[in-house]
Amino acid sequence: MTERYKGAIFDMDGLLFDTEKVFQQTWHELAEEHNVTLDEDFAKTICGTVGDRLYKIIEHYYHVSDCAALAQECVERVKKKLAVSVPVKEGAYEILDYFKRKNIKLAIASSSVIEQIESNLEIADMRRYFDVLVSGTQVRRGKPEPDIFLYAAEQIGCDPRECYVFEDSVNGIKAGYAAGCTTIMVPDLVEATSEVLPYCSMVWKSLAEFVHYL
Numbered sequence: 001m002t003e004r005y006k007g008a009i010f011d012m013d014g015l016l017f018d019t020e021k022v023f024q025q026t027w028h029e030l031a032e033e034h035n036v037t038l039d040e041d042f043a044k045t046i047c048g049t050v051g052d053r054l055y056k057i058i059e060h061y062y063h064v065s066d067c068a069a070l071a072q073e074c075v076e077r078v079k080k081k082l083a084v085s086v087p088v089k090e091g092a093y094e095i096l097d098y099f100k101r102k103n104i105k106l107a108i109a110s111s112s113v114i115e116q117i118e119s120n121l122e123i124a125d126m127r128r129y130f131d132v133l134v135s136g137t138q139v140r141r142g143k144p145e146p147d148i149f150l151y152a153a154e155q156i157g158c159d160p161r162e163c164y165v166f167e168d169s170v171n172g173i174k175a176g177y178a179a180g181c182t183t184i185m186v187p188d189l190v191e192a193t194s195e196v197l198p199y200c201s202m203v204w205k206s207l208a209e210f211v212h213y214l
Contacts (some may be wrong), residue, residue: 004162005104005162005163005164005182006104006105006158006159006162006163007104007105007106007107007153007156007158007162007163007164008099008104008105008106008107008163008164008166009106009107009108009109009149009152009153009156009163009164009165009166009176009181010106010107010108010109010166011048011108011109011110011165011166011167011168011169011172012108012110012112012117012120013110013111013112014047014168014169014188014189015089015166015167015168015186015188015207016088016089016092016108016124016126016207017086017087017088017089017092017120017124018087018088018089018188019078019082019086019087019120020043020047020168020188020189021188021189022078022081022082023074023078024043024189026074026077026078026081027042027046027074029077030062030070030073030074031061031062034062034063034064036061036062036063038061042061043189043190044169044170044189044190045057047168047169047170047171047172047189047190048111048136048142048143048144048167048169048170048171048172048175049111049142049143049171050111050136050137050142050143051136051137051141051142053141053142054067054071054142055067055068055071058070058071075112075113075116078116079116079119082116082119082120082123083119083123085123086120086123086124088124088126089186089206089207090206090207090208091206091207091208091209091210092126092207093126094207094208094210094211095207095208095210095214096126096129097129098210098214099129100129105131105132105156105157105158106129106130106131106132106156107130107131107132107133107134107152107153107155107156108121108130108132108133108134108152109134109148109149109151109152109165110133110134110135110136111135111136111142111143111148112135112136113135113137114133114135114137114138117133117135118133121133131155131156132152132155132156134148134151134152134155136148138151139151142171143169143171143172143174143175144170144171144172144174144175144178145175145178146175146176146178146179146180147175148175149163149165149175149176149179149181150179153179153181160179160180160181161180161181163181163182164181164182164183164184165179165181165182165183165184166184166186166207167183167184167185167186168185168186168187168188168189168190169188169190170190170193170195170196173185173196173199173200174196174199176199177199177200182201183199183200183201183202184200184201184202184203184204185200185202185203185204186203186204186205186206186207187203187205
C-alpha cells in the first residue's frame with residue numbers, strides 16, 4: 001500500500017502521545033476555577049484548534065474577555081506536567097520505524113507550539129524520526145482548514161496526494177481530507193462518528209494496526 005506514498009504526516013497530541021487527556025484535564029481544571037461546566041462536545045470542538053478559532057471556543061465556553069491569556073495558562077500547566085514524562089501511544093515507535101525503513105519522509109503537524117513539540121519528542125526519544133516539525137502557529141488558519149498539512153507536505157517535498165495523514169480528532173481529519181491527503185483516523189477522546197467517516201480513508205483502533213494495512 002505504501003508504493004505511491006512518499007510522505008507521512010502525524011498529529012501529535014492524542015495520536016503519538018497520550019497527551020490529549022492531559023490537555024482536557026487541564027481545561028476542566030480551569031473551568032472549575034472559572035465556575036464553568038464543560039459539556040461533552042467540548043473535547044471534539046477544541047481538539048486541534050489554534051488562533052482565532054481557539055479563542056472563539058474559549059470565549060463561548062468560559063465567558064472570558066482575555067481568551068489568549070486563558071489559552072496560555074492551559075499551555076503552561078500542560079508543559080509542566082509533560083516535563084515529567086510523555087506517555088507514548090501503542091504502536092507509535094513501530095510505525096515510525098516502518099516508515100523510516102521505507103524511506104518515507106516524516107513530519108509532525110501539531111496545533112501545539114514548536115517548543116512543546118520539540119520537548120515531547122526529545123523526552124520520548126522520537127525526534128530522530130522526523131524530517132520536519134510544523135506547529136499550528138506557523139500557518140494562518142488552524143484545523144479543520146488544510147493549511148498545516150499543505151505546509152507540512154511542502155516542507156518534506158511531497159505532493160499532498162502522496163501523503164498519509166494520521167489524526168485522532170475530527171478537526172484534524174477534516175483538515176487532512178481538505179488538503180488532499182489519505183487520512184487515517186486513530187480515535188482517542190472522540191470516536192469516529194458518522195460525521196467524520198466520509199473524510200476518513202481508514203479508521204484504526206491504534207497505531208499498532210498498521211501491520212495489517214501498510
